[in-house]
Amino acid sequence: MHLVCARIATKGRFISPHGGTSESIESSKLARQLRTETSRKAASMLLCAALGAYASASDTPSANPAASLGDLSIEQLMNEPVTSVSKKETNLFQSPAAVAVVTDDDISRMDFTSIPEALRFVPGVDVARIDGSTWAVSVRGSNSEFANDTLVLIDGRSVYSTSFGGVFWKTQGVPMQDIDRIEVIRGPGSTLWGANALNGVINVISKSAQETQGLLTTVSEGTEDDPSVTVRYGGSAGGAVFYRAYVNYFNRNEQVLPDGADAGDFSHGWRTGFRLDAKPSPSDTFTLEGDGYDLTTGESETVPRIDLGENQVLNILSGDHGEDILGKWVRRTSDASQWSVQTFYDHYHNAVGGTQEINDTFDVEFQDRFPIGARQDIVSGMGYRFVRGVLPPSSVATWTPELDLVHLYSAFVQDQVALLPDRLSLIPGAKFEHNDVTGFEFEPGVRLLWTPDSAQTLWLGATRAVRTPALTETAARFAVAEFPTSPGGPPGEVELAGNPAIVRSEKLDAYEAGYRIRPTSQVSVDVAAFYNVYHDLIGYAPAVAQFVFNPTPPHELLLSTAEPGGTGHSYGGEVSVQWRVTERWRLIADYSLLRSRFYPDDSESEDSPQHQVHLRSYLDLPHGFELNGALAYVGHIVDTESSAPQPVPSYVRMDLGLVWRPSPVVEVGVWGQNLGDRRHLEFASQLTPILVEVPEEIAVRITWKR
Amino acid sequence: MLEQHRLLPQMPDERPHHSLARRRSLYAVVLGLLLLLWPLGAGTPSSGAVISRKFQIQAAFVFNFTRFVTWPSHRFAGADSPIIIGVLDDNPFGDELAAIVKNRKVGARAVEVRMVATAAEAGFVHILYVGAGHEGRMEEMREALRAACVLTVGESRRFAELGGIIDFVLDGDKVRFEINLEAGEDAGLKISAQLLNLATTVRRKS
Numbered sequence A: 001m002h003l004v005c006a007r008i009a010t011k012g013r014f015i016s017p018h019g020g021t022s023e024s025i026e027s028s029k030l031a032r033q034l035r036t037e038t039s040r041k042a043a044s045m046l047l048c049a050a051l052g053a054y055a056s057a058s059d060t061p062s063a064n065p066a067a068s069l070g071d072l073s074i075e076q077l078m079n080e081p082v083t084s085v086s087k088k089e090t091n092l093f094q095s096p097a098a099v100a101v102v103t104d105d106d107i108s109r110m111d112f113t114s115i116p117e118a119l120r121f122v123p124g125v126d127v128a129r130i131d132g133s134t135w136a137v138s139v140r141g142s143n144s145e146f147a148n149d150t151l152v153l154i155d156g157r158s159v160y161s162t163s164f165g166g167v168f169w170k171t172q173g174v175p176m177q178d179i180d181r182i183e184v185i186r187g188p189g190s191t192l193w194g195a196n197a198l199n200g201v202i203n204v205i206s207k208s209a210q211e212t213q214g215l216l217t218t219v220s221e222g223t224e225d226d227p228s229v230t231v232r233y234g235g236s237a238g239g240a241v242f243y244r245a246y247v248n249y250f251n252r253n254e255q256v257l258p259d260g261a262d263a264g265d266f267s268h269g270w271r272t273g274f275r276l277d278a279k280p281s282p283s284d285t286f287t288l289e290g291d292g293y294d295l296t297t298g299e300s301e302t303v304p305r306i307d308l309g310e311n312q313v314l315n316i317l318s319g320d321h322g323e324d325i326l327g328k329w330v331r332r333t334s335d336a337s338q339w340s341v342q343t344f345y346d347h348y349h350n351a352v353g354g355t356q357e358i359n360d361t362f363d364v365e366f367q368d369r370f371p372i373g374a375r376q377d378i379v380s381g382m383g384y385r386f387v388r389g390v391l392p393p394s395s396v397a398t399w400t401p402e403l404d405l406v407h408l409y410s411a412f413v414q415d416q417v418a419l420l421p422d423r424l425s426l427i428p429g430a431k432f433e434h435n436d437v438t439g440f441e442f443e444p445g446v447r448l449l450w451t452p453d454s455a456q457t458l459w460l461g462a463t464r465a466v467r468t469p470a471l472t473e474t475a476a477r478f479a480v481a482e483f484p485t486s487p488g489g490p491p492g493e494v495e496l497a498g499n500p501a502i503v504r505s506e507k508l509d510a511y512e513a514g515y516r517i518r519p520t521s522q523v524s525v526d527v528a529a530f531y532n533v534y535h536d537l538i539g540y541a542p543a544v545a546q547f548v549f550n551p552t553p554p555h556e557l558l559l560s561t562a563e564p565g566g567t568g569h570s571y572g573g574e575v576s577v578q579w580r581v582t583e584r585w586r587l588i589a590d591y592s593l594l595r596s597r598f599y600p601d602d603s604e605s606e607d608s609p610q611h612q613v614h615l616r617s618y619l620d621l622p623h624g625f626e627l628n629g630a631l632a633y634v635g636h637i638v639d640t641e642s643s644a645p646q647p648v649p650s651y652v653r654m655d656l657g658l659v660w661r662p663s664p665v666v667e668v669g670v671w672g673q674n675l676g677d678r679r680h681l682e683f684a685s686q687l688t689p690i691l692v693e694v695p696e697e698i699a700v701r702i703t704w705k706r
Numbered sequence B: 001m002l003e004q005h006r007l008l009p010q011m012p013d014e015r016p017h018h019s020l021a022r023r024r025s026l027y028a029v030v031l032g033l034l035l036l037l038w039p040l041g042a043g044t045p046s047s048g049a050v051i052s053r054k055f056q057i058q059a060a061f062v063f064n065f066t067r068f069v070t071w072p073s074h075r076f077a078g079a080d081s082p083i084i085i086g087v088l089d090d091n092p093f094g095d096e097l098a099a100i101v102k103n104r105k106v107g108a109r110a111v112e113v114r115m116v117a118t119a120a121e122a123g124f125v126h127i128l129y130v131g132a133g134h135e136g137r138m139e140e141m142r143e144a145l146r147a148a149c150v151l152t153v154g155e156s157r158r159f160a161e162l163g164g165i166i167d168f169v170l171d172g173d174k175v176r177f178e179i180n181l182e183a184g185e186d187a188g189l190k191i192s193a194q195l196l197n198l199a200t201t202v203r204r205k206s
Helices: A002-010 A027-037 A055-059 A104-110 A115-119 B014-042 B053-065 B096-101 B135-140 B142-147 B157-161 B181-186 B193-198
Strands: A014-018 A021-025 A098-103 A125-129 A135-139 A150-154 A179-186 A200-206 A214-222 A225-236 A241-252 A267-281 A284-305 A310-334 A337-352 A355-372 A376-390 A397-399 A403-420 A424-435 A439-453 A456-467 A476-484 A491-497 A506-520 A523-540 A544-548 A555-582 A585-599 A611-621 A625-634 A651-663 A666-673 A679-681 A693-695 A697-705 B083-088 B109-116 B127-130 B151-154 B166-171 B174-180 B201-203
Touching (some): A098 A104, A098 A523, A104 A651, A115 A125, A115 A135, A115 A179, A135 A179, A523 A585, A651 A679, B053 B096, B053 B151, B053 B166, B096 B109, B127 B135, B135 B151, B135 B157, B151 B157, B157 B166, B181 B201
Parallel strands (some): A150 A200, B083 B127, B127 B151, B174 B201
Antiparallel strands (some): A014 A021, A098 A179, A125 A135, A179 A200, A214 A225, A214 A697, A241 A267, A310 A337, A337 A355, A355 A376, A403 A424, A424 A439, A439 A456, A456 A506, A476 A491, A506 A523, A523 A555, A544 A555, A555 A585, A585 A611, A611 A625, A625 A651, A666 A697, A679 A693
């Protein structure tokens, strides 16, 4: 065993023969990756669908100052709220946080077919396709298949897994035609959304039933989506009651392995859902919406077999199904005040990396917004969430306990104080939470917003955010890999163990600043910078070697246990420029920088690229044609610890699409994605050593509406 | 055999204290600011002409309509003569509408905004915005407007009843519009199918 330890200590890696390929995995790195991977328990966040100074940025993409309102099309104008949730009409340009919005126009121009795809061109967001159905998506760093620092909500319903610490992206299948916008807040959203909104918040907001009336049929057919068919019908039940329902069938082909072979990562399934909006009176709005899905995914599972002395790679079929329902009632009590009640129930049975979870979540929350005097605008709320997770043992994971029950209580208040009316505001706020794992959490923050004129905005922020430990970090035990100890020696196995003694959340103190300027009515520039200080980080300690007789055969066990107490910091920023070159041509460019370092091992962050550059061009041509294109450079993923070559090199991606609208009824589009690149790797999954590459993709989409 | 090796250095002991100190200071700042600023709530209301969001959006719509409506050629002196938007009597847009049309062209045409008080003035505009409460004045000018092929835009039920062409309606918190195509055709205007398609209702010749 000393031998093993010495090997780990000196070389820092071991060989895990695997499916014929020799994978070099460095143990503490692997452990740390799994820490990101694994995660989560207990409480979560309270979703605040819409409020607060920047949440309303948020809920209201709107309130473009006149200069930009004139740039909007009639369709866009029809979606501009007259009375934003924030009576202050804080808007994107004047929000005191780093916010970006993916609009339905972006979605249709670029033919984004999933939420992660739609996030690819958002500054500060790292999107990497692990395989056909799994994604790594994170804001400002620490990316992984379960990126536990980024909170994701769909119409106010949190889809952050309370056991794995992250999002099951493959099951988040809102039809893209139904999405009104996706708001991405970079930096902590903890004062409103609470725990786990550490590095960012992604809000997916769907269109109201009223905006999706009539019959819509969309058929996509291509080299990967083969096919995807969505039928949606929206109608009115008389008066101010509108509804819609959709059904989607999709079949996605396999991607490729580095040697060009099929990766076995196909997926197909059904999704269906509905939304009902009613306005029984001018001051009341009711929304009821629900979804269901049933998916089948091809997956490669790596099972360490000490009895065989090898790692078995199994191609398995994994099934996921789930349902959710959400109701919301908003009552506007005056021009400047309103309250709302929202409740949701979410049930899913998801599979990932050879393990699975059956989860039920019930959530209810109340929000209230009102002014005090003429200078203060208060948003407050309280909520309760109950999560019940069942985690059956599998060939790679066991959970102690296997039943997880969590009660989360929360309350928050935020005040927007006008120091100088319409010019200078101070926005203090705080969230208080209590969960069963870490007890009380207090997440305060303060922002300062200065708008010297309608063409400039300067903001500053200081925020404390927390991430509650994931069940994977407190209760799971994963068998990671089998390895040979020495020629003819006993087999060995690497395992990761959660640590029930972890009772503190990870903490972040984030310092942010941003500046926006519209030098001319055609150009707008947005710059944001951040410095993040993390403490109480949970990581896996280097492996401890033991020789064990049980289970048989006797073998070396390298056990790495989750430990609290790590620290780290990161800094960086994003610059984005929008330029309306002519009435018919728009260019959008952005650059994102991220540097991070974590202690005690003094490692560079290995999970997200340091540099990203995006460039998009939207060109309207005569006769109903549209030509849209994008270029993206995604830097390599830094891995200073590994003596092996960079696991994920940088890549350049080019997308091009031509859309034709011969009449208001029909739309035909042809898109090429990753053009000129046969295939590239975007991410190395931590759950399997199999690398799956993203191929060039050609797709045709026909939409018919009446 | 269960000998353990901790290969990682232990966390330094001072770290927790450090983070506690940081947390305390942050809290103190937030609480301090909260207390300091509370009395400001009783401050004076903000002054200045703030144009309501509704009218900002309506202004952008009015400008947009110029792209979807074709006037008879005799309404323009030349191919690059401006499109003139008139606002009847009382301007609810403040400077918003003027700001939107400034530096923007529709084809070769610039767009101008003018105040309108008389039927004679109304004959010079291409679009006339009739605010709520001014429908009666529009009725007085009705014949002049029709003869001059003016696209009337308003925002009230009464406006629609009096034969206004495009009527803004508020649908929840969104601005939508209805089109009286019959009245538009009477005025000799061609309204594009795309715009008709976006209208919540279109009144056609029965």
